[in-house]
Amino acid sequence: xxxxxxxxxxxxxxxxxxxxxxxxxxxxxxxxxxxxxxxxxxxxxxxxxxxxxxxxxxxxxxxxxxxxxxxxxxxxxxxxxxxxxxxxxxxxxxxxxxxxxxxxxxxxxxxxxxxxxxxxxxxxxxxxxxxxxxxxxxxxxxxxxx
Amino acid sequence: xxxxxxxxxxxxxxxxxxxxxxxxxxxxxxxxxxxxxxxxxxxxxxxxxxxxxxxxxxxxxxxxxxxxxxxxxxxxxxxxxxxxxxxxxxxxxxxxxxxxxxxxxxxxxxxxxxxxxxxxxxxxxxxxxxxxxxxxxxxxxxxxxx
DNA sequence: TTCGCTGCAAAGGTTTTGCATCGGA
DNA sequence: TCCGATGCAAAACCTTTGCAGCGAA
Numbered sequence: 001x002x003x004x005x006x007x008x009x010x011x012x013x014x015x016x017x018x019x020x021x022x023x024x025x026x027x028x029x030x031x032x033x034x035x036x037x038x039x040x041x042x043x044x045x046x047x048x049x050x051x052x053x054x055x056x057x058x059x060x061x062x063x064x065x066x067x068x069x070x071x072x073x074x075x076x077x078x079x080x081x082x083x084x085x086x087x088x089x090x091x092x093x094x095x096x097x098x099x100x101x102x103x104x105x106x107x108x109x110x111x112x113x114x115x116x117x118x119x120x121x122x123x124x125x126x127x128x129x130x131x132x133x134x135x136x137x138x139x140x141x142x143x144x145x146x
Numbered sequence: 147x148x149x150x151x152x153x154x155x156x157x158x159x160x161x162x163x164x165x166x167x168x169x170x171x172x173x174x175x176x177x178x179x180x181x182x183x184x185x186x187x188x189x190x191x192x193x194x195x196x197x198x199x200x201x202x203x204x205x206x207x208x209x210x211x212x213x214x215x216x217x218x219x220x221x222x223x224x225x226x227x228x229x230x231x232x233x234x235x236x237x238x239x240x241x242x243x244x245x246x247x248x249x250x251x252x253x254x255x256x257x258x259x260x261x262x263x264x265x266x267x268x269x270x271x272x273x274x275x276x277x278x279x280x281x282x283x284x285x286x287x288x289x290x291x292x
Numbered sequence: 293t294t295c296g297c298t299g300c301a302a303a304g305g306t307t308t309t310g311c312a313t314c315g316g317a
Numbered sequence: 318t319c320c321g322a323t324g325c326a327a328a329a330c331c332t333t334t335g336c337a338g339c340g341a342a
């Protein structure tokens with residue numbers, strides 16, 4: 001499940017049909033060296049130390065490119081605007097990786113029922129929120145057509 | 147696990163120490179009648195039909211109030227800005243409901259390993275993304291102090 | 293040489309805030 | 318009456334876009 005193995009950046013770019021630019025290379029290296037869940041601004045601040053003239057727009061464009069290529073991943077598929085949950089029953093979400101549509105799935109239908117309430121590091125569990133990410137039937141049909 | 151039972155709105159407000167205003171009441175009723183995962187703009191459009199003079203700011207303020215009170219819930223705890231995942235190993239997230247801190251937890255440590263790849267409605271599973279929502283040790287300590 | 297990439301600045305979308313006024317308790 | 322709630326407008330973010338010039342292939 002490793003997303004990017006130790007592969008030269010040039011090779012990664014060839015695979016995805018993108019040009020190897022200096023900005024892109026440094027951005028990639030800086031990102032690989034970071035930990036946690038940085039925001040584009042945080043990545044930008046780090047890259048600026050090595051390329052002071054780089055623009056935030058370039059950072060955004062390339063982060064998107066990396067995410068689309070599967071080189072990096074977003075922490076959440078729901079990072080857009082605020083959405084309110086109208087289904088008050090215990091359920092989780094089926095999120096289509098293509099069209100981003102969200103469908104609810106009943107908790108029992110997932111055949112997953114976690115029991116722990118306290119993890120080893122002391123974290124006190126209130127609830128689990130599960131996103132099942134994949135392809136909805138419509139997008140599967142689209143893919144087989146193309 | 148029902149978040150809001152059939153309880154008069156006035157009672158709900160008393161419990162949470164908030165005033166019962168006309169706007170708030172209509173907003174609540176309109177939201178309860180909606181399905182899916184509406185955005186504040188969508189809620190605003192609906193409420194405007196009954197209170198044409200209502201402002202979007204009021205809708206935002208009250209949605210937040212409802213979410214903080216537990217009357218409604220957000221679809222995702224990560225609705226803010228884009229975050230990039232730096233941990234390339236299979237893992238999930240511990241998200242503190244107080245301070246919003248995100249910590250990674252190894253997939254195996256969760257003792258959950260779903261096996262299905264296709265659900266009954268045809269949805270093709272690519273991966274599971276699990277947020278374990280609860281209180282981190284620091285916030286638990288904070289709560290017991292206050 | 294060509295087409296994609298970059299930097300800049302401006303625009304766009306979403307959400308928050310300050311403030312005067314209004315209204316529920 | 319009083320303090321919280323509202324509406325408005327402006328500001329504050331975060332992100333995207335248009336475009337002229339630059340640079341990788």
